[in-house]
Amino acid sequence: MPxxxxxxxxxxxxxxxxxxxxxxxxxxxxxxxxxTRRSIDSPPPLHVVTKVWYTYLGYERTKIAVxxxxxxxxxxxxxxxxVHMLLHWPRCNDDIEWMNCEQEENNLPQYVKDAGAPPHxxxxxxxxxxxxxxxxxxTEHSTERQRTDGAIGKPIIASIGVSxxxxxxxxxxxELSNVRPQMYQGNSWAIFHDPFLMNLLRDHNIxxxxxxxxxxxxxxxxxxxxxxxxxxxxxHELTETIHSASNSENGTNQPVIxxxxxLLAYLVHSNVGIIPRAAATAxxxxxxxxxxxxxxxxxxPNHIEKLERAIPALMKGxxxxxxxxxxxxxxxxxxxxxxxxxxxxxxxxxxxxxxxKVEVQQTHPGHRFVAYDAEKKIxxxxxxxxxxxEEQFFQVEL
Numbered sequence: 590m591p592x593x594x595x596x597x598x599x600x601x602x603x604x605x606x607x608x609x610x611x612x613x614x615x616x617x618x619x620x621x622x623x624x625t626r627r628s629i630d631s632p633p634p635l636h637v638v639t640k641v642w643y644t645y646l647g648y649e650r651t652k653i654a655v656x657x658x659x660x661x662x663x664x665x666x667x668x669x670x671x672v673h674m675l676l677h678w679p680r681c682n683d684d685i686e687w688m689n690c691e692q693e694e695n696n697l698p699q700y701v702k703d704a705g706a707p708p709h710x711x712x713x714x715x716x717x718x719x720x721x722x723x724x725x726x727x728t729e730h731s732t733e734r735q736r737t738d739g740a741i742g743k744p745i746i747a748s749i750g751v752s753x754x755x756x757x758x759x760x761x762x763x764e765l766s767n768v769r770p771q772m773y774q775g776n777s778w779a780i781f782h783d784p785f786l787m788n789l790l791r792d793h794n795i796x797x798x799x800x801x802x803x804x805x806x807x808x809x810x811x812x813x814x815x816x817x818x819x820x821x822x823x824x825h826e827l828t829e830t831i832h833s834a835s836n837s838e839n840g841t842n843q844p845v846i847x848x849x850x851x852l853l854a855y856l857v858h859s860n861v862g863i864i865p866r867a868a869a870t871a872x873x874x875x876x877x878x879x880x881x882x883x884x885x886x887x888x889x890p891n892h893i894e895k896l897e898r899a900i901p902a903l904m905k906g907x908x909x910x911x912x913x914x915x916x917x918x919x920x921x922x923x924x925x926x927x928x929x930x931x932x933x934x935x936x937x938x939x940x941x942x943x944x945x946k947v948e949v950q951q952t953h954p955g956h957r958f959v960a961y962d963a964e965k966k967i968x969x970x971x972x973x974x975x976x977x978x979e980e981q982f983f984q985v986e987l
Contacts, residue, residue, distance in 0.1 A: 611664030798862030812906030
């Protein structure tokens with residue numbers, strides 16, 4: 590953790606790992622107090638996003654879940670912990686395969702059952718009572734949030750929000766809330782494919798934090814290799830640029846830049862929060878704040894344009910092509926052939942294109958085409974320079 594300067598961790602009450610997390614942070618900080626800078630300076634604050642599970646919806650049940658989370662996270666007693674508390678889901682939904690409302694209710698400890706009615710029996714209102722509980726707890730922590738003495742205290746509720754709420758529930762929440770949600774945690778899919786939700790969040794200054802980034806985008810590279818090729822090309826280009834610049838400045842500590850780093854940098858550049866999973870050390874390096882920051886500083890409008898073509902295609906598993914248009918400006922019909930790069934065979938790919946008409950072909954960067962008139966007296970060759978997802982226009986003329 591210290592080597593990658595990780596200061597934000599995402600978890601949940603239902604993950605049953607909050608105490609383990611707190612103990613691990615304390616152990617790590619203790620191990621760092623031996624001849625390092627941290628032996629002089631206090632460890633930086635740790636921000637933890639955790640969430641109230643849907644079986645704990647309802648005012649009193651939610652207060653129990655929050656109290657348990659704060660108690661467990663208090664094990665990280667070597668640094669100040671700021672907690673961002675979310676409602677994990679607005680309700681249990683038996684239509685979702687892995688949710689089993691009745692069974693999960695039956696498995697709860699008795700003290701939780703005694704605290705309030707089963708939330709799955711009041712799916713429209715239980716989350717509203719939970720939000721009221723979060724508002725009250727957030728208000729109770731207002732004095733602690735304003736403390737400036739630098740002393741390490743108990744975990745502090747820094748913000749409240751929700752996760753996995755649909756548009757109608759978000760509208761209802763904004764309407765009834767006294768304390769507006771400050772964070773929305775949702776699937777990366779929403780960034781490009783749920784404009785109504787994203788616009789609502791922007792209009793009300795609710796910060797969007799994305800999960801499912803790697804699984805929903807990077808791990809779909811087999812379904813859209815051309816879109817992934819854009820990420821790969823950009824990672825190579827940015828690696829050369831950044832390493833060259835850093836060599837001239839200090840010559841050490843080169844950031845690790847991969848396709849994942851470029852993707853995360855784009856999201857940060859777009860003011861989207863990110864919480865990528867990373868168990869392996871190599872992934873922690875490519876996801877580290879220092880690597881992402883290095884890429885953000887060198888992103889250009891051209892890079893952004895390419896990424897905004899590639900990322901939605903990866904999400905949907907769609908293949909990208911270079912789109913080329915051939916306009917016949919001759920007085921006679923023409924025929925378009927594709928030039929096979931391996932055999933140089935000229936393969937017809939169009940019907941006759943009459944004067945003034947346009948033929949569109951989907952192809953790949955670097956491919957070549959040949960246009961002939963009907964009698965093959967005129968021959969014109971064209972090189973595709975458009976990248977994946979780009980367009981190129983050719984005029985067939987004398």
